[in-house]
Amino acid sequence: MKKLLNRKTTEQKLSAKWRRIVKQELGCLEGYLRDSITSDDVLLQNAALGLIEAGGKRLRPALAYLAARLWDAKVEDLLPLLAALELIHTGSLVHDDIIDEAKLRRGQPTVNHVYGDSAAFYVGDYLIGRAMELIALCQDERLDLSLNRTILQMCLGELKQERDFFRQEQSYRDYFNRIRRKTALLFAGSCECGAILAKASVEGVDSLWRWGYNLGMAFQIIDDMLDLAADEKMLGKPTGNDLRQGNLSLAVLYTIRRGDEVADCLAHYINALQNGDESVLPQALALVRQSGGLSFAAETANRFLQNCEREQDNWPNTAGYIKQALNEVLQEFRVQMKNLVGDF
């Protein structure tokens, strides 16, 4: 426990700067978000407000903001975009929770659990509609295209995800394609839109897109690792949820590919899960944790983070502290992985 607390302190110290910048300079986002979701429908107002006030990392708006700050953009010009990014993300989570029949999100009961599935459909639609309204305020066709293309790809990714549920013969490439659509493209789109609004050059916009993309890939790999290795309190939702649903992440695929007794045993457990026997979940999780799969996933995520670092050389030198803050995001991810698997 003491060790865990020490690690947390290190993480907080490391992350302090970029979070401090975002907190200080982006404090107005919370009020703007709340104002953006006012509705005369009481259920809608309560549900949307509950989602916004439940917290969340605001990672996508923060990335867009920091990306735009590289070119010295002003926060007031960015607020509609930042709020739109958070609403797109939140809307997609509401719809995901209906699909997953999830009961908890960010440690709070989900919209579908409290208000019912039917209501949750329209709460999600409302948030996406509101995001469209906000993006329109920016009056830039490139933002409309970028974000709608991202939503389209996110939906396609989810539609194709079902095909891969419990499919043990799927390749790493299948997994990367899935997380690309699920997460990386919205990270990339967030950074890209921030740079566009800041009137960055075409090369600058492209570079930020690639940086966001690589960060998103790393983020999702780490998020999948957390699902396998973290405890429920830390996650705000039950551990092993992905595996239970048949969503086989990188560490699981690695373990299956070992081709030894451990792999056979895990394959057996996955088949049992597919047949509805959830009692094998703790054993399956333990196998993955012991197999070296988490370290493999951490190494892979680290390679995406290294791609991010290479991209940073293309950015302007004018905003040094912002560049440093974006670099700290990468370091924070590394610390998070270290907490899970030790050195990698």
Added chain:
Amino acid sequence: MLELGLQHSAMQERLLAVRAHLDKVYQPYAERLPLFCQPTLDWLNQDLLPTLVLLPNIGEAAEEAHNLALALEISFLAGRVHDLAALARKSQPSSNKLTSQAILVGDYLYAAAAIKMVNSGYNQWLGQVGRTLCRRSEGKLARLSWQTRAYVPETERILNIHKENAEGLALAAELAVAKLAWSPKERQAWTEFGFYVGQAQGILLLEPLLRRSDCLAFEDALLQAERALFNLPNLQAVAKEFLLKRLFNYDGDNKKKIK
């Protein structure tokens, strides 16, 4: 303006083109949906939005109107897929796995519609499209909340149809004439026509009980739609033929419904 017969054949041709294009976009995803989540293309749904967009554009460049009609129809379809899936979730909880795909197909179609609009040069209207989606969601949630109320007044039901249906049709009509060299009065008239046609459609689809003999909301909506057309003499005949008569069996000249 073309004469009525030519308008008629030009419309049929353009409607078929939109329908064919829509099938191409929608069919690959429709196959993933259970039957109860697939919007039926019955007589009422069929081609109302495309007709509203294409009619004022007869004789004008076809491509822009075609793309707009397609984008709006895709968006309408997205809403219907979500409506049907939400209904199925409520009435048949065992269908949850089947309806999951409908959530994603609906979201996909909304995004596809938005992209189509941007690519067709209507990006400055996306904010209003988003606003209409919000209003529609509010209306649908209000309808869900009525299930816990003993009585919902008629006026509240009618006002809710504005949100759920009429405002969307009004926006479609407004968009249809946005790039035409029309006067503000003519634009307003076509937008109002769209609104009241949407109101009539909403009553038929969502509030059939409001068609009882002592409630004139449906007839009023059609009458108002017909009045709006007085300001558009060139379109009066063909709009009545294609929308009021074909979809609602309403024959304004005789001041009575055919059926």
